[in-house]
């Protein structure tokens with residue numbers, strides 16, 4: 001059986017392929033590039049779960065194959081949970097990781113050490129062409145540091161240190177990050193459901 005990964009974020013695609021393989025999902029994973037007719041899905045939801053389902057449902061309907069989608073972001077306590085669902089376009093241009101990170105650093109520059117709490121959140125959605133849909137969520141708590149460190153991962157990884165760690169998620173190996181990440185947790189929770197529905 002073929003399963004479409006409904007994302008255009010290269011960082012997510014790499015992580016998801018590893019997470020799904022480790023979770024014993026044996027379906028053949030295909031990317032959106034196989035379906036050039038599928039355009040960008042407007043993320044009009046108010047929650048990670050709503051947006052993940054929006055993406056998975058459109059792609060399942062239009063491809064005729066089961067689809068999984070990820071909606072995720074960084075929620076910063078001192079910014080009342082922002083950027084949250086706006087994480088990919090925080091500085092204005094969708095997917096400009098460097099500009100997003102720079103803006104966030106500027107916004108927390110005056111926030112004292114003890115108020116630097118934040119978490120990554122991920123909603124993992126599965127949709128079938130038949131209309132069946134499932135969702136699972138995961139989170140990773142940590143703090144925002146003052147200056148970027150590390151070259152792995154993507155997005156806000158260079159400024160996020162998970163609880164109980166000294167390294168940023170950009171200094172962890174892919175395997176180490178997936179073992180604790182919001183995305184790893186959400187998709188490991190969804191994996192049994194994917195296995196069940198896909199047979």
Ligand code: ITT
Pocket residue numbers: 006007008009012043055070071072073074085087088089095097100120153154155156157169181183
């Ligand atoms: P798709 O909708 O095509 O999947 P996207 O990048 O638009 O890609 P989102 O709307 O879910 O996806 O936004 C996710 C943003 O949150 C992403 O651009 C990063 O800035 C941030 N983010 C999510 N997970 C992250 C992670 O593991 N490490 C660092 N930043 C992350």
